[in-house]
Amino acid sequence: MKIIEYPDTDIMMMDVANVLAEDLSEALHTKDRVTLAVPGGTTPGPVFDALSAVDLPWERVDVMLTDERWVPEDHERSNTALVKARLVTNRAVGARFFPFFAPAEKPEDVLADIEAALIGAMPVDIAVLGMGADMHTASLFPDSDGLEAALAADAPVLVPVRKAGLPDVRVTLSARVLDGAMRKHVLIKGDDKKEALVQARGLSPREAPIKAVLDGAQIHWSKG
Template sequence: MERYEALIFKEYPDFDMLVMDVASALANDLSEALHHEDRVLFAVPGGTTPGPVFDALSVADLDWERVDICPTDERWVPEINPRSNARLIKERLLVNRAMAARFLPLYASALQPEDVLAELEAMIAPKLPLAVALLGMGADMHTASLFPKAQGLEKALSENAPILVPVRREDLPETRVTLSARVLDGAMRKHLLIQGEDKRIALEKARKLRAKEAPIQSVLDGANVHWTV
């Protein structure tokens, strides 16, 4: 384990060990939070990388009935779409013991997210701050749907950002909705899961850049980074 300024970096010999350690850390953080709060909010990413962590975490012996789970971000597509983060989360995390948790979506049936953003935020606002956030990072140094050069990024990075921000970029197939950097960074516990040498290089590069250029920078303070090749 290495300590960098403002974060803890933990390296694993293989992905299986990372999965078990991250699942255990998340379970411990949620358990601790439940000792102090009636309900806790847990934000998780989509994508394929966290799937095995969800599998392991879903059998954890927690009071899941008191846990609310929301995506860190979402593509503006219905759950039946294979690209839906909600679909992945429900298939891989909200099963076994974790089936008792309550899911808070970032998507509702509307042409544009702006049409229903207030209703979606109203479900999340009373649950904040996040007790635990599990994050990922792309090689372009994005996290959640905080993409470099995206329309909406400046708003999502601002100190007084709303809870949810629509994000668009020409090369993205769909509009995205993301928790703002303010909300993600405000989590009581933050875990960043990355895999591959390119991601480690990207993380080291990001630490020298501004959040506008490397959005992951906006959530690194106090984060636990878990990495393997």
Template sequence: MNIVEYPDRDMLAIDLASTLAGELDGHLFHNDTASLAVAGGSTTGPIFDDLCAADLPWDRVHVLPTDERWVPNSDPRSNEKLIRERLLVNRAAKARYLPLHTPAEQPEDVLPELEAVIAPELPLSVLLLGMGEDMHTASLFPGAPGLEAALDKHAPILSVLKPQTQPETRISLSARVLDGALSKHLVIYGSKKREALMRAMSLPPEEAPIQAVLSETVIHWAE
């Protein structure tokens, strides 16, 4: 595990956006398209603000969230809403978006439909993750109903989780899909999350889901 430290969060966002753009460009040099899976939330927003201006053939980049709350894409808590407003703008407006939500009462009703769109994108070209102080990543929450299936090495592409600590049902890329990305980056801010990451190193994925995706992941940290 490689930890890159930055003097502040602004520098982290600028540098990491440049790194992600370079990796996407490199992948596109050898492939027709590239897939970019990104976490939502306040952690990644500033990175999106810089990445969206990168000079890339964005029409060949396919963007998808690592996970999604089962809410309409107009909901303020929707990851799709954040990604569309802060990443799929400027030059990146030409990218193709692959949603993890479609109108349906329950995510289980449309999993095959959603997985069929994602399957051709695997393995993911570039992955950008965040982590909570509880050591969850994407929507893989410790103790959540559905976590054991999501961590299984034979898990399907998508998993449905119903964390008791969260108000909505979640849909998430399974651990094997996240861990299988060709390039993986994790962003954490502050001493508490860094301490949580260090604790996760000695815990099983059932207790610290981030553990399932740390192999060969570059950690980006700023206070």
């Protein structure tokens, strides 16, 4: 794990976009197709804006989320809508996007079909992650229903997760898939997140799920 500190968040976002562009370019020199997994939420939005303007052979790039809420794309809490609006656009409009939601009452009804569509995009080459103050990453939440399955060494690609207090069921890439990425970047800001990250290093992945993906990761941190 390597921590890179930035004087402010704007600089961090631009630098991360440049780093991701370099990672993609390098990977595309050695592979026919490259897979980029990214988080939802508004924090990485500026990274997506800058990255989507980079001149790359985006038609050879597969984009997927690290996790998604079980809501349709037109829902206000859909991560898919955000990624399509801010990353799979501009020069990156030719990238192939893989959704984690399909019309069904619960993920278990269609998860096998969603996973089958991802086979050609595995393994993930570059993963971008965030971290909450509770030390969760993607939708790997402490004390959640689904965490044990998502942390297992033989975990499937996708795992449904439920947790009291969350308004939606989540579908997340398992820790095995996220940790197996060739390049891993974790974006955090604020002293509380940095303190949580330091604390996570001394805990188990069940207590601090971010711990499951820290080996070899680059941590990008700004004070705020």
